Amino acid sequence: MNAFEVITDSTEALRASFRLHASGVSVITMIDEAGNPAGFTATSMTSLGANPPLASFNVASGSSSWPILCKAKYVAIHTLGDRNLELAGRMAADHTLRFTKSDWVRGPHDLPIFEDATSVMICEIREIHNVENNAVVIVNVLEGLVGEVGPALLYYQRHYMSPGKSLN
């Protein structure tokens, strides 16, 4: 244990660890009850098994998308490539400007689909577990759309990146 610096403040401990951890970047979209598009950038999206196909992501219950997500039945999970840098930034900034460009169309279940994403999973919301000021959302993957292949987009140390060279 000599090699480590101990951080006793639990929030600081989490922050210090996640500064050292990289994440893939996705964009999750849905529609509200009136059919208007909503969505956000997520770095928490991950697989929860392939058979049956399940995915999960985390969302803050203070976010602009949260009340819409709570009433939504379906979401579109977009995996992003390094060519989607602007989209990743836009979907994490002012929520009134997220769908003002003409880079999306309506897909299955009227979901907003960003056409330049590397892929999209059309998903049905299965469970939402509230945990303090956040929630874990679990979805069934129904079908997929695969776009133009390209290097994945990462988020690491407050910057977007693409993967480097393979180590193995």
Added chain:
Amino acid sequence: MNAFEVITDSTEALRASFRLHASGVSVITMIDEAGNPAGFTATSMTSLGANPPLASFNVASGSSSWPILCKAKYVAIHTLGDRNLELAGRMAADHTLRFTKSDWVRGPHDLPIFEDATSVMICEIREIHNVENNAVVIVNVLEGLVGEVGPALLYYQRHYMSPGKSLN
């Protein structure tokens, strides 16, 4: 929607999307009721908010660690750097060989701590949600250990990688 190939098989859809998505790599350790070490490599570990500090990860209920995790009270979540390539591979392979090297010590709550990890979060298991053959585990972060800084370890397209250049 012209740009996309449609994949109607839902399991294939999930696999196609996750081939295009990159993940950070962590190692999660615990002890069984006799105090023996157990653990595994995870690519699903993510933050669930900083205040209070929470993290989540997914685990297959068919894994060797699952029955131990179900009875455990604490886990140690290690973030890995590119120098931990061998550890990431070992903790994803034969579970009887995972703790046979002398690269770990006992930490808080007798948890096995790999001393060359970039950081460790000492966590208390808070909730486990079973979903089909998998589970979502939610933990409270209690304190942290920060090791020698180094580039993060990624998993992407069946290879381990480190991050490339910053895009922004």
